[in-house]
Amino acid sequence: MTSLFEVVSTESSVDTPIRRITVTVNGKQHTLDVEPRLLLAHLIRQGLELTGTHTGCDTTSCGACTVLIDGVPVKSCTMLAVQADGHDVTTVEGLASASELDPIQEGFRDEHGLQCGFCTPGMMLTAKALLDENPNPTEDEVRWALSGNLCRCTGYQNIVKSVLLAAEGLRAKDDVEEDEAS
């Protein structure tokens, strides 16, 4: 068990409320003591040292800090860590396995879906939630789904292409798995 008390406060005080939470991040369960005001984004970045989740605007606009809570995209700068108690969190580190990239990551690589890369983790997780629900989205549906994620390199064109390519890749992968199963 790790104490995350120091993430938001260096002085200890008996008045500081602390809550014990259990949260599963990328399949690994953590039991942690947190102050209620600790934001999920900071739990992930400072507490668990998973710095792939970026904090950009810090005001619920840019979507760089997007993670999946039970598969649903959420801006982690706008959710308290205590609210993740008992839930499954997926960050960008949870996409690739040790040996291969996720089809979404392959899509972004092949279509040059990033320039500086700051918005990319949020873009990919939002895309994952979209493709899990809708494996064959139209370009409009992709643009609509990504409209809460900002890219300041003006790279939307390639990001949309990346997601469409990822969708193709995922559908092909599913077909292969179905063939192998039958």
Added chain:
Amino acid sequence: MYPARFDYAAPQSIEEAVELLGRANGEAKVLAGGQSLVPMMKLRFASPEMLIDINNIPGLAYHSADPDGTYRIGALCRHVDLEKDENLASQQPTMAAAAPLIADPIVRTRGTLVGSLCHSDPQGDWASVMSALGGSIVAQGPNGRRSISCIDFVTGPFQNVLEFDELAVEAVVPAPVGTRAGGYLKLERRVGDFATVGVAVSIEFSGTQVTRAGIGLTGVGASTICAGEAATMLVGQDLNADNIDRVAVLAAEISQPRSDHRGSEAYKRHMVATFVTRILSKLLPTTQKVA
């Protein structure tokens, strides 16, 4: 950015939440979706001593019609639940038009309709929708429940009539008199921005005759504007290009926009009239559609 220090409770029932609210004696805030409250706390515009997180209370994540047509939206119904409900367009066309225009897709996965109403932001979209629909909010306190009309609910920017020991448990839209029609249009500079102008229109028809009508305006006044005066002009009539025009002009007169970085006063008034006309024209019989 961190919020100021606060204590946190996650009650398992409405009764427990109400009791905690009472014990906090006005120093607590209710946390539902948190998509407005948490940013305000981070910016230190709000610093409640205690947050009462209602997300663990079972049975509040619903939206459905009673057999008589009364529509209920529970305190944990997220914007996305409404957006993805394919039946909503036929049951609640004004709500169905507004749901995909709230904030952005990720905010919609957390934010709630009831929470938006309680946040009472003068630029909130749901308040004008509910005002057009003649909706109300049900609040539960230590002595039971009471219903508050959405028009009387808000007393000023970010202020409403909820007592400190009351929890808003659901929003209610009354059953339509006849068939329900309507829409919501919003002008925004980009996804996630506040409305430059938002117009909610609700019309109920018996045959071709209007039995009830409501118009709510967002972003064109110090608070949500209920343009009921404009809407009631239509009651008892069949919709036609003339009365649509008159309603649009009157709604624009009732609006109180101010010139700012989102547009001039004249432009915003013009958009109010344009949106009223667009929504109502779609409800005309196909032979007499206007621009």
